[in-house]
Amino acid sequence: MLFNSWSFAVFLPVVFALHYAGRRAGWQVGVLTAASFVFYGWQNPKLLPLLFLSTLVNGLAAQDLLSAGRAAGRRRLVLSLALAFNLGALAFFKYAALVGHVLFPASLWEQVGPWLRDIPLPIGISFYTFQGISLVMESWWDGPKAGIRGLPAPANRREAGWFQAKVWFFKAFFPQLVAGPIVKAGEFLWQIGPKRLADVDWDGAVKKLILGFFLKMVVADNLKDATADLNLAAFRELPRLNLVALLYGFSFQILADFGGYSLIALGLAKLFGYELPLNFNFPYLSRSITEFWRRWHISLSTWLRLYLYIPLGGNRHGEVRTYVNLFLVMFLGGLWHGAAWSYAVWGTAHGMLLALERLCSGKGKSREQQGWTWLAVVRAFLVFNVVSALWLLFKLPDFSHVIEFARCLANNPRGVRPQPLYIIGLFSLPVVLWHLWSAAAPLRSRLSSSRQWQLETCLYAAILFLLVTNAGSAGDFIYFQF
């Protein structure tokens, strides 16, 4: 089910009413878990068994790892099996065709290739698999003595039932199920408990929902009408200025699309009394690629750092190993987005830039600045241009098309097609203003709190007005494909 669909507009109030109809945590968790499965299986119920299986395996593994009196060997075996299951499922459903194409001899590929290519990609598999790994890893690290916060080891059958109910809820909670934020077990499970309607932070939730839906339905969905020209047949015909605008347009579109989805997820979770982690923090204000990755898809970069970079050794084993780890993490992070080499190249390019920055800035010492100087503005503009250029690998997964785009950028005629430029200019503007709003926070803080409140209220009313009157044609969320 899509957040921007009419069916969701009916689904949400029904689930909200049912959730607060009971006061006990068991009822509320049951309602939200059941609703989450309805949400997930709405368009294709055939995808549900894999989600059930993934939840079951991770839940049982976590319970075993957190139980007292388990031998170290058994714990290691359980961890290995759980990780193998998670990574195996991801590899089979997402990367089988890519790996088969590389590893199999041509004759074998001819036979099995079509079958491998036809394996359906279950929506959200990358997100809920990573949450499963987080649960298992935290259970392994924290163990029976410490336990995961909010998930103590069960002492009897009744507690085991509640343990599993919490795990199923954590894995399936619909706001973050299909496209994140990727929630780590320790930051969510402790929040599970009875929720009261009187405690709902309406203002916080409504503002996030308005802004999230605006970014998706007004900015991203209108921009997509123009960035549809980012295909070989179309961009060959376009003047150079339009090609540059397309790059910027897609850069704003992908942020509005994914950032909008994340904000909707945060707002929805708030309605049910839960806090999800921030996923985007004005990434196009970044003054370095390092800072960009602290602001873009924060839940993924945090996950990669915690569960991949640090276990690989991080920066604790010398310079060479640090760079190798950095490349590897970014390569795999790129590949996480999709089974195409262009994603891996995209990730590796970011890895190279991170390494270069690390080399230039004195072994990772942060040189981020708090204030906005002219130099900071120039750096932010440069970083934005580099990041925008690299998004091309996302939009055009075929390398030859990327090269052709670069050729067209150099050789296509001058001139201008005003219609797409109008769309890109107009609908990119809110993202620019949104970033400026953040950058101007010190200025806003000089206003009295009532003035700030009034200004904010008027702005959100204007955004809601545009959401009602100026939404684009509904499109899928870009990150659903990952």
Place this chain on the structure above:
Amino acid sequence: MSRARQSLCILSLSVLAVLGWQWIVGRLLPRPALAESNIHANRLRLEAWFLDPVPSNVLAGSSISGRLIPGYFAGTALASIANLGLDGSGPLTSLDCVLMRMTNGGPAPRRVFVEIHRLDRTNDANDRMLLESAHGFSMRLAGVLPAMRAASRPSTVAYAWLKDRQPGGGTIEGRPLGDGRKVVGEPDWLNQARERVDRLQKLGVEVVLLRLPVGRENPVDSQASNFADEVAQRLGIALLDLNRRTAPAGSVLNYSDGLHLTADSARAMARSLAQLAP
């Protein structure tokens, strides 16, 4: 309730803004006939057809006839006209829209002009989505709340305003060309067109095949082209060939992108159509 005070203020202000905007676009601003994207241009045309009173004439076609916006016919014999020239689609989809409204019990127009350009294109997945949207929830909502119509989109209103003020420069001169195609056998598109034409005729609608100049149509300079004549004959309807009639007069037509008529040329073409229509 203090945790909802700001939300209530936001909602109240935005409701006032929507109602105010609805009044402004309904009373003060001209209704836009052009939109910034194909999707919204089609939406404008579909909403005008499905939500406004049925006009006497309908132009069913592709993006080529889509340029002949209803305002260009003001003061002519075809002043009451709906334009269903759909960007990215073809006349068969437009005819489906015409029939959809009539089979839903709506009154029939007197005459339907069916553009020949892209008549040989049967409905694809995009066309089917477009047809579904014609009776979807959004369309019904737009019927109830005019602020949600495509014509009320602030970005579309601004675009139409800017487009009206755009100077005529930057165009590509074109020359009406002939069409060297032939109808081979009994193609599917012809059967589909015949079926739709028959249904319209049974409802008492006059159907006229219309050929408009297309900038880069098959580059065969052939005044002897008989494709349009042949199609008209096989469908058993009259042909109004504005391409042939304007070409010998030596008229120069301008195309904004080598394919679609500029505003001035489209206006001239609309006048010709109104004068020559049977």
